[in-house]
Amino acid sequence: xQAPTIHEIPERSGAAFRLARGEILTVIDPRGxxxxxxxxxxxxxxxEVISSGRTLDYAETIYLTTGHKLYSNRSQPMLEIVADDxxxxxxxxxxxxxxxxxxxYPTLPPHRxxxxxxxxxxxxxxxxxxxxxxxFNCFMNVPIDAETxxxxxxxxxxxxxxxxxxxxxxxLVIGLTACSAPDSNGGTFKPIHYAxxxxxxxx
Amino acid sequence: xQAPTIHEIPERSGAAFRLARGEILTVIDPRGxxxxxxxxxxxxxxxEVISSGRTLDYAETIYLTTGHKLYSNRSQPMLEIVADDxxxxxxxxxxxxxxxxxxxYPTLPPHRxxxxxxxxxxxxxxxxxxxxxxxFNCFMNVPIDAETxxxxxxxxxxxxxxxxxxxxxxxLVIGLTACSAPDSNGGTFKPIHYAxxxxxxxx
Numbered sequence: 001x002q003a004p005t006i007h008e009i010p011e012r013s014g015a016a017f018r019l020a021r022g023e024i025l026t027v028i029d030p031r032g033x034x035x036x037x038x039x040x041x042x043x044x045x046x047x048e049v050i051s052s053g054r055t056l057d058y059a060e061t062i063y064l065t066t067g068h069k070l071y072s073n074r075s076q077p078m079l080e081i082v083a084d085d086x087x088x089x090x091x092x093x094x095x096x097x098x099x100x101x102x103x104x105y106p107t108l109p110p111h112r113x114x115x116x117x118x119x120x121x122x123x124x125x126x127x128x129x130x131x132x133x134x135x136f137n138c139f140m141n142v143p144i145d146a147e148t149x150x151x152x153x154x155x156x157x158x159x160x161x162x163x164x165x166x167x168x169x170x171x172l173v174i175g176l177t178a179c180s181a182p183d184s185n186g187g188t189f190k191p192i193h194y195a196x197x198x199x200x201x202x203x
Numbered sequence: 204x205q206a207p208t209i210h211e212i213p214e215r216s217g218a219a220f221r222l223a224r225g226e227i228l229t230v231i232d233p234r235g236x237x238x239x240x241x242x243x244x245x246x247x248x249x250x251e252v253i254s255s256g257r258t259l260d261y262a263e264t265i266y267l268t269t270g271h272k273l274y275s276n277r278s279q280p281m282l283e284i285v286a287d288d289x290x291x292x293x294x295x296x297x298x299x300x301x302x303x304x305x306x307x308y309p310t311l312p313p314h315r316x317x318x319x320x321x322x323x324x325x326x327x328x329x330x331x332x333x334x335x336x337x338x339f340n341c342f343m344n345v346p347i348d349a350e351t352x353x354x355x356x357x358x359x360x361x362x363x364x365x366x367x368x369x370x371x372x373x374x375l376v377i378g379l380t381a382c383s384a385p386d387s388n389g390g391t392f393k394p395i396h397y398a399x400x401x402x403x404x405x406x
Contacts, residue, residue, distance in 0.1 A: 056295050073333060074333070075300065150264045
């Protein structure tokens with residue numbers, strides 16, 4: 001079995017691509033401590049979109065890992081997590097944007113962030129910016145204080161080469177980034193790798 | 204100052220109404236332990252909609268209360284919480300629906316839930332069901348285990364007469380329910396009251 005092509009998403013950028021039902025998507029953190037925001041839209045009807053609220057409701061946890069499904073706003077499974085080296089990802093926070101840069105990093109040059117990168121990458125597929133919901137933020141480390149509810153954005157616990165692997169439950173348009181926000185990525189910006197096709201980890 | 208009219212949302216139903224910029228919306232739990240799902244859309248452009256992900260990002264907490272703003276998908280404040288008797292509300296989970304009833308209560312008669320009630324109430328305002336995002340669930344009590352991320356849906360801690368009060372930061376279309384899911388409401392279904400207009404609590 002030939003290993004699938006590895007695609008690189010350069011630092012602080014994004015990509016979009018089709019993923020057919022049954023196909024395997026592997027998202028790799030090649031250097032460690034790098035977040036990748038992931039979005040999914042039903043290829044046949046872009047009004048069906050990944051839903052953090054449906055997913056957290058069904059999973060009964062905020063920390064999703066192997067065996068969990070990511071649901072659409074219509075309560076349909078879109079992706080299943082079939083392998084996961086890390087076990088700590090975020091599904092609470094929206095992609096960083098010009099506005100979040102202004103808010104959190106007023107002294108840094110603003111950046112269009114994952115939101116702008118996703119909007120640009122998804123535009124050729126017909127996805128409008130207002131349709132971008134809370135992303136599944138691979139490798140993003142957002143612990144919660146159970147007492148106060150306070151959340152923190154800490155460096156990812158992913159190490160170089162760590163993977164999370166998804167199987168598509170329907171034909172999808174995927175958006176994926178190498179995240180642009182300093183705090184989310186331990187202060188440095190690195191690429192993200194992905195591959196579509198069989199993953200030897202699953203054999 | 205005359206007290207504003209109190210409107211009743213009967214048990215397991217929903218309502219929609221306009222709320223002008225600057226107006227005060229008071230949501231009351233008249234009997235205690237009853238959840239009210241709240242949605243907000245910009246009246247001038249329904250593509251601008253309340254966003255849990257933006258709001259939690261800016262608030263840096265999952266438990267919103269007095270002083271917190273509820274943001275739109277465009278990073279604009281839609282509502283500010285200006286008073287709150289309870290201090291425990293949920294902004295993680297989507298409105299209950301036929302599908303969630305099938306999932307969580309397979310032996311109970313299915314109900315269209317807050318999702319169906321919101322869709323019906325908002326339809327005359329031009330809001331399509333696919334545009335219904337994660338609601339701000341007034342009085343809903345969803346504690347998180349910080350270690351595992353596991354969430355539980357417990358009875359609200361609201362007591363009879365408790366209120367949460369919002370000020371609109373833009374002209375809005377609001378959707379509001381008396382929630383229909385057994386677990387969210389301590390096993391019984393009760394009405395929700397609301398009022399639009401000055402709240403003596405704020406004087």
